[in-house]
Amino acid sequence: MTDEPTTLLEVPAAALRATMVVPEIQKLVLSTLTSRLVRTESADLPRLAGLAQADLRDLRTPRPSVEPT
Numbered sequence: 316m317t318d319e320p321t322t323l324l325e326v327p328a329a330a331l332r333a334t335m336v337v338p339e340i341q342k343l344v345l346s347t348l349t350s351r352l353v354r355t356e357s358a359d360l361p362r363l364a365g366l367a368q369a370d371l372r373d374l375r376t377p378r379p380s381v382e383p384t
Contacts, residue, residue, distance in 0.1 A: 331344075
């Protein structure tokens with residue numbers, strides 16, 4: 316995968332809904348969003364693949380209660 320310049324578009328919801336009635340636009344937008352979501356999920360997979368025992372132990376450790384001053 317190469318780094319390429321990206322253009323980010325912010326489209327108002329009403330405009331997106333209006334253009335999504337065109338089947339060709341709908342297919343293009345949905346396929347692009349789906350492919351990027353799959354790419355993002357696969358990039359997160361190694362990070363979320365398992366839970367470290369030290370982190371789980373830390374979550375089970377009671378914290379001292381703090382009294383309001």
